Amino acid sequence: MSAARAALLGLAALLAANGAVRADELVARGEYLVHAGGCVSCHTAPGGTKFAGGRALATPFGTFYSPNITPDRETGIGTWSDADFQRALRRGISPSGAHYFPVFPYPSFTGITDDDARAIKAYLFSLPPTHAPDRQHDVWFPFSWRFLQIGWRLLYFDEGPFQPDRRASAAYNRGAYLVTALAHCGECHTPRNFLGAVESDRALSGNPDGPDGQIVPNITPDPKTGIGDWDKDDIATLLKTGETPEHAQVKGAMHEAIEDGLKYLTDDDRQAIATYLLAQKPVVNAVKAK
Numbered sequence: 001m002s003a004a005r006a007a008l009l010g011l012a013a014l015l016a017a018n019g020a021v022r023a024d025e026l027v028a029r030g031e032y033l034v035h036a037g038g039c040v041s042c043h044t045a046p047g048g049t050k051f052a053g054g055r056a057l058a059t060p061f062g063t064f065y066s067p068n069i070t071p072d073r074e075t076g077i078g079t080w081s082d083a084d085f086q087r088a089l090r091r092g093i094s095p096s097g098a099h100y101f102p103v104f105p106y107p108s109f110t111g112i113t114d115d116d117a118r119a120i121k122a123y124l125f126s127l128p129p130t131h132a133p134d135r136q137h138d139v140w141f142p143f144s145w146r147f148l149q150i151g152w153r154l155l156y157f158d159e160g161p162f163q164p165d166r167r168a169s170a171a172y173n174r175g176a177y178l179v180t181a182l183a184h185c186g187e188c189h190t191p192r193n194f195l196g197a198v199e200s201d202r203a204l205s206g207n208p209d210g211p212d213g214q215i216v217p218n219i220t221p222d223p224k225t226g227i228g229d230w231d232k233d234d235i236a237t238l239l240k241t242g243e244t245p246e247h248a249q250v251k252g253a254m255h256e257a258i259e260d261g262l263k264y265l266t267d268d269d270r271q272a273i274a275t276y277l278l279a280q281k282p283v284v285n286a287v288k289a290k
């Protein structure tokens, strides 16, 4: 073998190994992002296979059942291209052109960056396919009409991706990305109008009618009705352990969000979330059961 050829083969082997490392890294990063995005809780039925769907999501409009997002080619998303996945996650449109209901938090996920969406797909596609047909939603007329989503989108959907604030710190911008896009805190913590759209001028100020009817507290820094008397560590600790400064444990949807995802975040990311939250405008809103 000529020296040149040997050198070329060596180079090719090096590049291939490098590619494999990068694919592994992409999958690992995807797993981290899936934890931040809370995909497990919504896409896994109690006792069911992870990501195989069938989890019931009760809303004021009826009950939705999450679809199978494992790479099964028949019942999951195994035939989807990267472009199909990006369009679903960030624009709420299926490969066949149907419009998703916003119970799938694409109005937040629209802020997810291209790279993060690619990593999330790489992770999901690294998992074993599970055969599990999607279950029909059980939603009241006329909210069950998918095409009405076209009107809803015109009224309420602002397409991403997330734009960092150049004047703010890196921690603030990382927190903003997590809170408003990937970890979609506002999907539960922001009040909604009668058409189920979040009221952005009262962002994060609590929602009397959260998932499964649970009351979701005000997490703006208002001292009386929000978390104005919490410091960054209080917030970061809650996101890691579920423990409030009064040594109570959060329950229900927040417990799940932590157990299925937020507890796996880095301390830096949890601090970034706290930095962003405490920098928001306080909103006075004492959330009470409806």
Ligand code: HEC
Binding pocket: 033, 034, 037, 038, 039, 040, 042, 043, 057, 064, 065, 066, 067, 068, 069, 076, 077, 085, 088, 089, 094, 099, 100, 101, 102, 103, 104, 105, 120
């Ligand atoms: C709050 C619950 C919830 C969360 C969180 C959530 N999803 Fe979903 N997702 C849904 C529901 C419900 C649908 C179906 C919407 C519809 O039928 O219009 C859906 C649909 C999808 C679809 C389309 C599947 C298909 O067969 O058409 C994909 C892909 C998807 N989600 C991926 C994700 C990923 C990735 C994450 C995490 C980053 C995530 N979802 C987080 C509830 C959720």
Ligand code: HEC
Binding pocket: 038, 178, 179, 183, 184, 185, 186, 187, 188, 189, 210, 211, 214, 215, 216, 217, 218, 219, 226, 227, 235, 238, 244, 249, 250, 251, 252, 253, 254, 255, 257, 262, 273, 277
């Ligand atoms: C799936 C819905 C859901 C999501 C997503 C969610 N939360 Fe929560 N959160 C809740 C509920 C419900 C409670 C109340 C828990 C309880 O009553 O024990 C809560 C409680 C909290 C509390 C405690 C407030 C207090 O006064 O005790 C904080 C802080 C908090 N959430 C922050 C966040 C942050 C930050 C995010 C995003 C990273 C987030 N939550 C995402 C539903 C959610």
